[in-house]
Structure formats: structure tokens, C-alpha cells
Amino acid sequence: MxxxxxxxxxxxxxxxxxxxxxxxxxxxxxxxxxxxxxxxxxxxxxxxxxxxxxxxxxxxxxxxGFIDSHVHLSETLSRAVFPDNLNTRAWVFHWAKPFYAHITADDEYCGALLGITEMLRCGTTCFLDMGSQYDPGITVKAMEQTGMRGITGRHAADNPPEVYPRGWTDEMVKHHFYANADEALQELESCVKKYHGALDGRARCWVNIEGKEPCTLELHVGARKLAEKLGVGTTYHLATSIEEAKVCEEKHGVWPITRIEQAGGLGNNLVIAHGVAVSDDEVGTLASYDAKVVFCPSSSFKLGKGATAIGKYPELVAAGVTVGLGTDGVSAAGNMNLMRQMFMVAGMFKDARMQSDIFTARQALRAATTEGAKTLMWDDEVGxxxxxxxxxxxxxxxxxxxxxxxxxxxxxxxxxxxxxxxxxxxxxxxxxxxxxxxAGVDEQELKRKARELAAAAVERAGLDREDVPKSTTLYDSGN
Ligand SMILES: [Zn+2]
Missing domain, CATH: 2.30.40.10 (Urease, subunit C, domain 1)
Structure with missing residues (x-):
């Protein structure tokens, strides 16, 4: 009917x-x-x-419906936990990772439900989620309960730092860092086979990895090739800050996107989250491979990633690169609200360049909808x-x-x-x-439980203490 x-x-x-x-x-x-x-x-x-x-x-x-092209659903309990005066690398290694080391599978499920509830209230109908530290089935279950559409995965890595920073546990390193790229790829393949196409096609599963320093070059390149073999996509963080690009240049002589390109890692099924430190040449490189980029304005604003100062998002769009909009996790961005991302992106480049005809409202809406659908390789059905x-x-x-x-x-x-x-x-x-x-959730009970679980996780992770580092030299030398 x-x-x-x-x-x-x-x-x-x-x-x-x-x-x-x-x-x-x-x-x-x-x-x-x-x-x-x-x-x-x-x-x-x-x-x-x-x-x-x-x-x-x-x-x-x-x-x-809006399409959130980069989100961390399983991390939603970390809202408003980490200070807003950290650079991206200190934020990741000394705050985010210790917090997620102490998150349980139950915490992830509560976080995913909370995130999806926020999304539906904010008009988001589809997402690309970086995935669980445990099993993608956690997010799929939350999608089943709420009726949501999206892509998830297993947030994998294989390159831990030589010395574990404060707050990192053996258990976290064991469940987050695989012994090598082959072992990670085997697990990712089994996740895709198990969950891709679940819930009558409403749930998809990709070969998702964390990206950048916590992943070897072999894993970056292998993830995209495996995704191609399985007929899905892959997404990872790359070129997320100028610090990351400088560390990459010191160690490897080139910026992150060029390094991946030289190793044969770029392709049309790759979705790069952030991509803020991108050179003029790399704009053309990304276009020639039809690689996708997701811009997360709230995350850039909160962490000072430099989108307005060095971001090439208007140039990427002009070069024909598909650029989607994402919220990132609530710890990085504060919210899962695509309307806020549209508002920001429809003004920030006009103001930064003092030019009113770049990244307009029309482009912002396209990025939040149809370009997002192309980013997720789902534009035949949504967007x-x-x-x-x-x-x-x-x-x-x-x-x-x-x-x-x-x-x-x-x-x-x-x-x-x-x-x-x-x-x-x-x-x-x-x-x-x-x-x-x-529909599908008892919001009062969900909020109560989320507050309780989040407070317990902050305490377990020791993030309520005064001595958590606010800068980092991790991964600066060595491998
Ligand atoms: Zn992210």
C-alpha cells in the first residue's frame, strides 16, 4: 500500500x-x-x-536525509571528556586511545544507540562509521533496533608505538593492534563476509582501518586492495593535521597522500577521512584516482586542524573530487549534527578566502546528501x-x-x-x-545508562586525573 x-x-x-x-x-x-x-x-x-x-x-x-560520511558511533560515550586545547596527535594518543582502551562491548552498544538516536533527531539517515574496537555486529545490532541505514566495520590497526603511553593497557593493545597487516586483513575480511548486506541490505560492512601512524603502509595499501576484491570500500584517517604531514615528511620524505599513492594505495573505493594537509599536487592526484575525501568541519574547529588555513576542500571539489561531510566522533566534534556542518562549510571558506562564491549553501547541501552518497558508493539508492x-x-x-x-x-x-x-x-x-x-529506543533509559557508563569509563581510564599529557612525541622517531 x-x-x-x-x-x-x-x-x-x-x-x-x-x-x-x-x-x-x-x-x-x-x-x-x-x-x-x-x-x-x-x-x-x-x-x-x-x-x-x-x-x-x-x-x-x-x-x-543527511549522510554522515565519517563518524565513530562506538565512541559516543566520550562526549565532552577530552579538553578542547589539545592538538590532534596529543588528543588521539593520550586521551582518546586510553579512553577507548577502557570501553567495553556494552559501552560501545550504548554509544552506538545514543549516536544513532542523535542522528535521527538531526535528520541523518545513513552513515559511514569507522567501526568497533570489538565487532561490527555491535553497531549492526543498534541499527537493527532503530531501523537506521549505514556502513560500519572493524576499526583495525597494526603498528603500536614502541613505548606505550600512559593509560594504554596490554588488553587495549591486544584488541586494537593486530600482530601484522595480514592478520588484520584476515579479520577484516571475515567481518565483511559476516555483516555486509545485513538487515536486508540496510547494513553494510567495509574494510575499515584507523589509518596514519598506528597502521603500517602495508595495511593501508592492503585494506584498499582487499576492499576491491570484496566489492566494498575502505576508509581511514589520513593527512588529518599538519603535524602528521610533517612527521611523515621527516620519516618518509613525502606527505601522507603521496606516500600512499607511491605505494599503489589510492583508488576509487578509498574514502580518506579529513585530508586537511593536502598539497596542490595531491589535489590533482586524488582527482586522478577518483579517491573520496570527507571533511569534518566541527572536528577541525574544535581540534584546530587548519581547514580554513590550509584546507583544500574548495579546490578538491573544483578538481572533481567527491567530498562528503562528516561529524567525526562526538569527542572530536561535540555533535553528530550535519546541519551544523553544512552551516560551517557554507561560510568558512568564503570568509577565509574573502570570496563569497566558493563552497556555497548549494554545495554544502550536496556534500551532506548526494555527494555523501557517492562517497559511500551508495548513490544508486540514496542521497x-x-x-x-x-x-x-x-x-x-x-x-x-x-x-x-x-x-x-x-x-x-x-x-x-x-x-x-x-x-x-x-x-x-x-x-x-x-x-x-x-522509535525503537527508550530515550530516558538510554540517557540514564549512557551517563552512568560514561562516568565509569572516564574513571577506569584515569582521565579525571591532572597529569594526563597535553602534548606528544609518540611516533616521532623509530618505526
Ligand atoms: Zn575520525
Whole structure:
């Protein structure tokens, strides 16, 4: 049976031409959009008696569900734990890693549920998750419970530092760092075989690794080749800060992307998270391999990664590189809100370059939707609102002060509206956020449990103490 949503004030389709339909109607059957267009046209093609539900879209607007192209769902309990005055490397090695060393599989499940709940409240309908320190099944279970769509994996590494920093445990090193690249790749292959295509195709599993210093070159290159063999993608962190690029140059004579390229590691199934330290030549290199890049504005702002100072995201887009938007983990970014990322990216490069026509609102919405879908290699099914695509979308309440008036819906969406105006979030033809609540979770109980588990993990990891280092020389020398 079909559902009709009629007389929507607008639909931002984010199709190839960024078409905006006024007084629009959408017909949903099962998990798909089977018709979309001006209400008068859609009415002519369907018998009103054939609908199970007819929903009035007056003073409502629709856009595709947002796609979070880089997130750490299993790390959600680390919100607001690490200080905001650390550089990326000190943040990773002295705070994030010790914290995650003390996270249990139960903590990860609670974190994934919490993250997905935040996503659905913020209009996100699909994600690329870096994955679990334990088993991708943890995130898949949270997706099953909530009805969410996404890609997850096993966040693997194989190159621990020679001396373990404070807070690192043998157990953490054992479950996070494999003995070598072959062992890691074997485990990653079995994860893909087990979880890729689960939940009737709503869950996918990729060959995900952590990337940069904690991974050998062999693992970076091997992950992409294995992913190619398995018909999936791979994602890892690379060129995430100028410090990382400088360490790479000192040790290997080149910046990170060139190092991977020279080893044969670039390809169209590689999604590079961050990619902030990228040279002009490397912009062209990434384009020639059709490699994807995910920009995480909140994470860059909070950790001072230098997107506005050295980031080449407008140049990457201009060179034809697919650039998606991500939130990163809540410890790095503070939130899983793609509307905030759109707002930031639609202004930061204009301001930094004093040029108002680069990375505009239109490009920001594309990055959060259809370009994200291309990044995730899922654009045949999601990312835009067109006939035959999955019914993954957001309904906004336009009878809200933030949408008043909404002459150009795109500008109102990117620069004026907040997630408080999201009325419903649909995934796969089902309203997962509706009437102020996320279906499938008891939000009160989830919040209570998350607070309790997070406080216990902070204590176990010793991050409530005064002597946690705020700078690092790890990986600076040696291997
Ligand atoms: Zn990340």
C-alpha cells in the first residue's frame, strides 16, 4: 500500500540540477519513492483510493536525509571528556586511545544507540562509521533496533608505538593492534563476509582501518586492495593535521597522500577521512584516482586542524573530487549534527578566502546528501529524492520562527533553520523520528545508562586525573 504526502511547500530534491519542487507531492511504496513532482501532476497519475495514508504537507518542507560520511558511533560515550586545547596527535594518543582502551562491548552498544538516536533527531539517515574496537555486529545490532541505514566495520590497526603511553593497557593493545597487516586483513575480511548486506541490505560492512601512524603502509595499501576484491570500500584517517604531514615528511620524505599513492594505495573505493594537509599536487592526484575525501568541519574547529588555513576542500571539489561531510566522533566534534556542518562549510571558506562564491549553501547541501552518497558508493539508492530511490528524507516544520519567511528554502535550511525544526526523519520508507521521539529506543533509559557508563569509563581510564599529557612525541622517531 502506498503513502502520499501532498502539498509540501517545497522539496529540495538535490538531483543533478538541484531541482526545487514547489507545492510538491511524494508517493512512497514500501521502502521506495515511486513518484515525486508538483502535486497537480502526481494527482493525475494516481487514484486517491489507492493510498493507505494521505498526509498533508502544508507548511512542511522536505529534503533528502543527511549522510554522515565519517563518524565513530562506538565512541559516543566520550562526549565532552577530552579538553578542547589539545592538538590532534596529543588528543588521539593520550586521551582518546586510553579512553577507548577502557570501553567495553556494552559501552560501545550504548554509544552506538545514543549516536544513532542523535542522528535521527538531526535528520541523518545513513552513515559511514569507522567501526568497533570489538565487532561490527555491535553497531549492526543498534541499527537493527532503530531501523537506521549505514556502513560500519572493524576499526583495525597494526603498528603500536614502541613505548606505550600512559593509560594504554596490554588488553587495549591486544584488541586494537593486530600482530601484522595480514592478520588484520584476515579479520577484516571475515567481518565483511559476516555483516555486509545485513538487515536486508540496510547494513553494510567495509574494510575499515584507523589509518596514519598506528597502521603500517602495508595495511593501508592492503585494506584498499582487499576492499576491491570484496566489492566494498575502505576508509581511514589520513593527512588529518599538519603535524602528521610533517612527521611523515621527516620519516618518509613525502606527505601522507603521496606516500600512499607511491605505494599503489589510492583508488576509487578509498574514502580518506579529513585530508586537511593536502598539497596542490595531491589535489590533482586524488582527482586522478577518483579517491573520496570527507571533511569534518566541527572536528577541525574544535581540534584546530587548519581547514580554513590550509584546507583544500574548495579546490578538491573544483578538481572533481567527491567530498562528503562528516561529524567525526562526538569527542572530536561535540555533535553528530550535519546541519551544523553544512552551516560551517557554507561560510568558512568564503570568509577565509574573502570570496563569497566558493563552497556555497548549494554545495554544502550536496556534500551532506548526494555527494555523501557517492562517497559511500551508495548513490544508486540514496542521497537525492528521485523516483526509484529509497524513501530516506527529512520533513521540516516550516511553521517555525526559524523558517519564517522561507523565500529561498535552501538558504533558510543552511543559514537559518536548526534541527529543532525537524518534524520527522524517514529511513527506508519508515518514520523513525516522529512526534518528538525516536522509535525503537527508550530515550530516558538510554540517557540514564549512557551517563552512568560514561562516568565509569572516564574513571577506569584515569582521565579525571591532572597529569594526563597535553602534548606528544609518540611516533616521532623509530618505526
Ligand atoms: Zn575520525
Amino acid at each position: 502506498k503513502t502520499l504526502i501532498e502539498h509540501l511547500d517545497f522539496v529540495l530534491t538535490v538531483d543533478q540540477d538541484d531541482s526545487v519542487i514547489r507545492d510538491a507531492a511524494v508517493v512512497i511504496e514500501g521502502d521506495k519513492i515511486i513518484d515525486i513532482g508538483p502535486s497537480a501532476d502526481v494527482f493525475q497519475r494516481h487514484d486517491r483510493g489507492g493510498f493507505k495514508l494521505i498526509k498533508d504537507g502544508t507548511l512542511k518542507g522536505m529534503c533528502p 537525492s529524492l528521485e523516483i526509484g530511490k529509497k524513501a530516506d528524507f527529512i520533513l521540516f516544520d516550516l511553521d517555525h520562527i526559524e523558517w519564517t519567511p522561507f523565500h529561498d528554502p535552501l538558504q533558510a535550511l543552511v543559514f537559518s533553520a536548526s534541527t529543532a525544526t525537524i518534524e520527522e526523519t524517514w529511513v527506508n520508507g519508515v518514520a523513525l523520528f516522529k512526534d518528538g521521539r525516536v
